[in-house]
Amino acid sequence: MIVFDLKCYGYGHVFEGWFGSSADYEKQRAGGMIACPMCGDTQVRKAVMSPAVSPKSNQKQAQRPVKANLPAPVPVEERGVTVSNAPSSAEMEKMRSIINTLAQVQARVLEKSEWVGRAFADRARAMHYGEEPHKQIHGEVASGEARALIEEGVEVAPLPLPVVPPEIQN
């Protein structure tokens, strides 16, 4: 048995392959029987050994396959703001228009709601336990506090978009 470090052409994943002999490896590779365990690519080559040993007629098969679906751009976390490097695509335009619609709907929902800021948890509890007449409020809570409210049975729903507190709007 011999072990080769193999590499797929598509993504360059490195993995180990065990073979009876070097000829066995070549036979399996030519037959497309070796697949990358990460992506299933059957176009593989030895990762560490010299590519000069690639024998005879395999040159044509060594062409890099064209990937039709490139992985989506990975959002970059920077100072808490999620950004994308694809700001002008049609998909981004669609997303922007969805967010605009969402913002309008949220504004309508909050029209009759009172901003109570950090007092939200206390006010929501007071209403839940009947100490205060029920009315619609919105404000800020820590995520742990939100969980505690939900566990107590207080009706709380996260708003889809952040709300700028009225006191810093002007």
Ligand SMILES: [Zn+2]
């Ligand atoms: Zn792979």
